[in-house]
Amino acid sequence: MATKLLLTLAICRLIVTVGFTFNPNDLLRLGLDGKLSAAPADLQSASVDFGGVYRAEPMAVLHPATSEDVARLVKAAYDSARGFTVSARGHGHSINGQAMTRNGVVVQMSGGLKNKMLTVSEKFMYADVWGGELWIDVLTSTLEYGLAPKSWTDYLYLTVGGTLSNAGISGQAFNHGPQISNVHELDVVTGKGELLTCSEKENSELFQAVLGGLGQFGIITRARIALEQAPQRVRWIRVLYSNFSTFTHDQEYLISLHGKPSSQKFDYVEGFVIVDEGLINNWRSSIFSPSNPVKVSSLKAEGGVLYCLEITKNYHLTNADTIDQEIEILLKKLNYIPASEFTTDLPYVDFLDRVHKAELKLRSKGLWEVPHPWLNLFVPKSRIAEFDKGVFKGILGNKTSGPILIYPMNKNKWDDRSSVVTPEEDVFYLVAFLRSALESGDETQTLDYLSNQNNEILKFCEDESINVKQYLPHYDNQREWRDHFGEKYWTRFQQRKLEFDPRHILATGQRIFMPSF
Numbered sequence: 231m232a233t234k235l236l237l238t239l240a241i242c243r244l245i246v247t248v249g250f251t252f253n254p255n256d257l258l259r260l261g262l263d264g265k266l267s268a269a270p271a272d273l274q275s276a277s278v279d280f281g282g283v284y285r286a287e288p289m290a291v292l293h294p295a296t297s298e299d300v301a302r303l304v305k306a307a308y309d310s311a312r313g314f315t316v317s318a319r320g321h322g323h324s325i326n327g328q329a330m331t332r333n334g335v336v337v338q339m340s341g342g343l344k345n346k347m348l349t350v351s352e353k354f355m356y357a358d359v360w361g362g363e364l365w366i367d368v369l370t371s372t373l374e375y376g377l378a379p380k381s382w383t384d385y386l387y388l389t390v391g392g393t394l395s396n397a398g399i400s401g402q403a404f405n406h407g408p409q410i411s412n413v414h415e416l417d418v419v420t421g422k423g424e425l426l427t428c429s430e431k432e433n434s435e436l437f438q439a440v441l442g443g444l445g446q447f448g449i450i451t452r453a454r455i456a457l458e459q460a461p462q463r464v465r466w467i468r469v470l471y472s473n474f475s476t477f478t479h480d481q482e483y484l485i486s487l488h489g490k491p492s493s494q495k496f497d498y499v500e501g502f503v504i505v506d507e508g509l510i511n512n513w514r515s516s517i518f519s520p521s522n523p524v525k526v527s528s529l530k531a532e533g534g535v536l537y538c539l540e541i542t543k544n545y546h547l548t549n550a551d552t553i554d555q556e557i558e559i560l561l562k563k564l565n566y567i568p569a570s571e572f573t574t575d576l577p578y579v580d581f582l583d584r585v586h587k588a589e590l591k592l593r594s595k596g597l598w599e600v601p602h603p604w605l606n607l608f609v610p611k612s613r614i615a616e617f618d619k620g621v622f623k624g625i626l627g628n629k630t631s632g633p634i635l636i637y638p639m640n641k642n643k644w645d646d647r648s649s650v651v652t653p654e655e656d657v658f659y660l661v662a663f664l665r666s667a668l669e670s671g672d673e674t675q676t677l678d679y680l681s682n683q684n685n686e687i688l689k690f691c692e693d694e695s696i697n698v699k700q701y702l703p704h705y706d707n708q709r710e711w712r713d714h715f716g717e718k719y720w721t722r723f724q725q726r727k728l729e730f731d732p733r734h735i736l737a738t739g740q741r742i743f744m745p746s747f
């Protein structure tokens with residue numbers, strides 16, 4: 231009763247604030263199976279995200295029980311005389327408020343679904359999963375059948391709908407493509423409140439629009455994810471380089487093997503940049519033994535910077551006897567610093583869930599819920615050496631405040647019809663500055679300092695005409711979004727918006743389109 235009163239008050243506030251001619255009781259009359267809430271705890275958690283920089287409070291939060299709940303809510307927003315905004319929120323792991331909506335309704339996709347919707351087809355090797363399912367739960371369920379998704383993110387406490395709205399990348403992307411290249415079918419609630427099934431064959435424009443679509447064209451309520459036989463164990467190898475061009479040469483060589491039989495290539499290729507000595511034993515490099523720390527200075531890093539190649543080989547216990555030989559043949563082709571090799575062997579799940587361990591450690595030290603001014607860039611292969619010189623060996627000035635990932639991907643594994651934009655080259659790198667800001671202590675660790683440095687990096691790329699594309703992009707106005715997409719893809723993006731969300735109801739936290747009411 232109290233909750234109902236709170237909700238009615240909240241919706242009345244919505245009318246006063248935005249001047250809607252929407253009857254507050256209409257939302258309560260939608261006949262939802264899930265819960266519409268205006269409880270302070272719900273509003274608070276929908277107002278923040280992992281970035282910890284932006285804040286926007288919705289008027290209500292829907293915890294849907296079914297896809298139909300989502301459709302009813304969006305239809306109410308679309309049909310009402312003046313409309314209201316609706317944003318899907320996955321697990322709130324965005325950086326810049328992308329899943330928030332001020333004074334609208336947030337659909338909390340993760341958690342709380344009454345009847346878990348996750349089915350696996352062993353015959354056709356796919357899983358049908360709820361859009362708010364966390365990848366860790368998808369993994370746990372599919373492993374019961376000895377199967378697992380093919381393409382991953384480094385961290386699994388993200389939702390299926392959230393990563394598919396961006397791309398979903400990790401060290402498997404060179405081989406399998408991003409997660410958006412490994413989806414057969416979706417159920418989507420469009421901005422008109424229609425619940426549609428889409429795939430390559432059915433409603434294909436909607437299918438391609440939604441993949442990497444930043445939540446602009448619909449809310450994904452079900453995804454059919456491609457699976458493979460799950461490996462049992464992983465050999466996880468890290469080697470160091472002091473020379474950047476040797477490092478990138480080896481990374482590019484390894485991803486060029488994508489068409490080879492699995493025995494002749496690694497399953498995962500990533501890497502990171504080590505700018506300051508402290509980082510070599512940090513949370514993303516935990517396999518370097520703390521009892522045997524590596525001294526950057528002892529490795530004669532050029533310009534004070536080292537590069538770590540991270541590769542894995544998956545295997546089943548039945549072929550464990552050939553794995554050493556396969557790895558040896560592959561490693562022989564690489565030119566890393568002799569004796570810089572660190573190898574560990576672990577269960578497949580432990581490898582995939584590796585970042586969660588680091589999360590638990592950081593949480594215990596109060597270092598997880600701090601601002602995260604992250605910057606993710608796709609850098610064309612032809613300009614990566616200049617980027618190294620200007621940024622890793624220049625702008626960063628031997629201080630990073632967090633891991634910096636760098637790994638190349640093959641463009642031919644990305645579908646140009648999806649909504650993501652990537653550089654116009656066959657190979658491009660992800661460079662991810664995954665930094666945490668601290669307000670006390672060193673000035674170089676503050677949010678202001680790191681945000682300014684991000685701007686400096688972007689300005690450097692602009693001045694040098696290095697045509698980078700932001701991944702998990704964030705811009706403040708439409709002009710910048712136009713530049714991000716480029717004229718051709720911006721026109722397509724706008725047309726898709728007009729077709730699937732003409733009133734600009736969805737995902738306004740991305741700041742691409744203003745609501746048309």
Ligand code: FAD
Pocket residue numbers: 280317318319320321322323324325328329330339361362382383384385388389390391392393395396397398399400444445446448449450451702737739740
């Ligand atoms: P949210 O942040 O809640 O939402 C993101 C956007 O998608 C919003 O605009 C939202 O409205 C929209 N959205 C959410 N759910 C849906 C849905 N069902 N249908 C339609 N739109 C929806 N990304 C990688 O690619 N690779 C990585 O290795 C990786 N590692 C990460 C590690 C950490 C610790 C963190 C915090 C993030 C990482 N990310 C990575 C980024 C991650 O992919 C994005 O944050 C992404 O948005 C997923 O997070 P989420 O599920 O919490 O979605």
